[in-house]
Amino acid sequence: MTQSPATPLPSPKERRRLREAKSLSQADVATRVGVTRETVRSWESGRSTPRGRRRAAYAKLLAEIANERTVHDKRSVRRPSWAKDLESTVDAKDGKSPARIPVGAAMNGHVRPTEPSVRTTGTGTGTDADTDTATTTAAVQAATEPAPALSTAGPTPAEAFDALCTTCAPGLVRQTYLLTGRRILAQESVERAFQLAWQRWPEVAVDRDPAGWVRAAAYEYAMSPWHRLRPTHRQPDAPPATAADRAFLTVLMSLPPAQRxxxxxxxGVGLDLPxxxxxxxxxxxxxxxxxxxAREAIAERLPEQAATPEALHQRLGELCSAEKLQPPNAGRVRTGSEHRARFWTRAAIAFTALIVGATALTLRTAPTHYEPPQSPGKAISGVPPRMGPGHLTYQDQILHKKLREDLSSGPEKLTPQAR
Incomplete structure (x- = not known):
C-alpha cells in the first residue's frame, strides 16, 4: 500500500543545494515559509516532510529559486550526480584521475577522497559512487519517468524497489552493525527502513539519492533510545572472533552516538563533510x-592503529566484512510493509469506530436538562425533640391484659350484667 505526496518536492539534498545557490540561510527560508530554523534543517536532512500550506509555500520558494538558476544556466538538462560519480570512479580505476580511488566492497563499494579535505561544491553527492548504486538509481528514475514513444516500458515500481534493496541492503546491514554493535538490531533496522521506503515509494523513487534516504531511515531507527528498554537488548551481543576486532569495536561503541x-x-561510507x-x-x-x-579518541585508546582517513576506512571495512549478516529479502520486505500498513489502517478504523460508538452512547444516555444537585442537610437548633408515649404503668398493663382477654364481639357485649 503506497501513498502519493500532495505537492512534489525535490530531494532533501537538492533543497539544501538550491538554498545555498541562492545564498540564503536556513533562517531566511524559515522566515519566508513561516516556520522555525530547526524545521527547515529537518526538511533539508530528510527527517521530516512539510505538509499542507507549509509544503505548498516551501515548494513554491524552491521552484522560484530553480527557475532563476535555469535562466542563468545555459544548460537546460543537468547531468545526474550519480553519473558523474560513476565516471570519476571508472577513471580512477583506469588511472586517469588520482582524486578518487576505489575501495573494497565491504562498505558497499563507496569511494573516499585521498585527502581529508572538505569539498565545497553543493551540487553533487558522493553516496552513490559505486556502479551498483548508480544502476539502482537509473532503474528508479526509469521506473518513475514516462517512457518515450516507440520504446519498451521500463521496470515496474516493484522491480525498481527490488533492485534498490538487493544492491544496498548488504552494505547497509554492515554499516548499521558498526553503528550499533548488534547484529539482530542491524538487520531489523535495515528491514524497517526498506519497509518505510516501500510505503513512501513515490517519494523515494524520485529522490536523487534513494540509497541515502534508506540509510538515513535505518540509522534513525537503529539509534533510537527506546531500544535500551527492550529485554533482548539488555544483554551484550556476541563479540567478534579476533581480539583486534573486539578491541576496535569496543572503542567504537564507547564513542557518543553523534560522533560514531x-x-x-x-x-566509512565516504560522504564529504557538508x-x-x-x-x-x-x-x-x-x-x-x-x-x-572521534579520531582522537580512537588514536588515544588504540595507539597502534593510525587514525588517518584511509586507515580508518580500511579498518571499518575489515570489521564489518568479518561478520556474517543476512540482508533482508526484497519480496518479504514489500509483503511485510503492506501487511503492516494494512494492520495499522484497520487499527485506526477500529479505534475511530470505537470513539464514534462511545460518543453516540454518551449522547444517548446523557441528561437533556439541567438538574441542580440537592444541598446537603444542616442541623437546626431550637426545635424540641419529638416526644412519644411513655412507658405503661403496672395498672395500665393489667387493664390492657383484661381487655385483650374479654370477648370483643357477641351477645355478651350487648347484655348488661349486674354486679
Missing amino acids: RTLLLYD ETAAETEASTPAAANRLLR
Missing part, C-alpha cells in the same frame, strides 16, 4: 569537531 555516526558516514553535516542535522563546523574528537 559522523565517523561512519565520513570515514553531506555528513546535513545527514546528521548539524552544522559543518560541528560535524568537523565531532569527526576530530
Whole structure:
C-alpha cells in the first residue's frame, strides 16, 4: 500500500543545494515559509516532510529559486550526480584521475577522497559512487519517468524497489552493525527502513539519492533510545572472533552516538563533510569537531592503529566484512510493509469506530436538562425533640391484659350484667 505526496518536492539534498545557490540561510527560508530554523534543517536532512500550506509555500520558494538558476544556466538538462560519480570512479580505476580511488566492497563499494579535505561544491553527492548504486538509481528514475514513444516500458515500481534493496541492503546491514554493535538490531533496522521506503515509494523513487534516504531511515531507527528498554537488548551481543576486532569495536561503541555516526558516514561510507553535516542535522563546523574528537579518541585508546582517513576506512571495512549478516529479502520486505500498513489502517478504523460508538452512547444516555444537585442537610437548633408515649404503668398493663382477654364481639357485649 503506497501513498502519493500532495505537492512534489525535490530531494532533501537538492533543497539544501538550491538554498545555498541562492545564498540564503536556513533562517531566511524559515522566515519566508513561516516556520522555525530547526524545521527547515529537518526538511533539508530528510527527517521530516512539510505538509499542507507549509509544503505548498516551501515548494513554491524552491521552484522560484530553480527557475532563476535555469535562466542563468545555459544548460537546460543537468547531468545526474550519480553519473558523474560513476565516471570519476571508472577513471580512477583506469588511472586517469588520482582524486578518487576505489575501495573494497565491504562498505558497499563507496569511494573516499585521498585527502581529508572538505569539498565545497553543493551540487553533487558522493553516496552513490559505486556502479551498483548508480544502476539502482537509473532503474528508479526509469521506473518513475514516462517512457518515450516507440520504446519498451521500463521496470515496474516493484522491480525498481527490488533492485534498490538487493544492491544496498548488504552494505547497509554492515554499516548499521558498526553503528550499533548488534547484529539482530542491524538487520531489523535495515528491514524497517526498506519497509518505510516501500510505503513512501513515490517519494523515494524520485529522490536523487534513494540509497541515502534508506540509510538515513535505518540509522534513525537503529539509534533510537527506546531500544535500551527492550529485554533482548539488555544483554551484550556476541563479540567478534579476533581480539583486534573486539578491541576496535569496543572503542567504537564507547564513542557518543553523534560522533560514531559522523565517523561512519565520513570515514566509512565516504560522504564529504557538508553531506555528513546535513545527514546528521548539524552544522559543518560541528560535524568537523565531532569527526576530530572521534579520531582522537580512537588514536588515544588504540595507539597502534593510525587514525588517518584511509586507515580508518580500511579498518571499518575489515570489521564489518568479518561478520556474517543476512540482508533482508526484497519480496518479504514489500509483503511485510503492506501487511503492516494494512494492520495499522484497520487499527485506526477500529479505534475511530470505537470513539464514534462511545460518543453516540454518551449522547444517548446523557441528561437533556439541567438538574441542580440537592444541598446537603444542616442541623437546626431550637426545635424540641419529638416526644412519644411513655412507658405503661403496672395498672395500665393489667387493664390492657383484661381487655385483650374479654370477648370483643357477641351477645355478651350487648347484655348488661349486674354486679
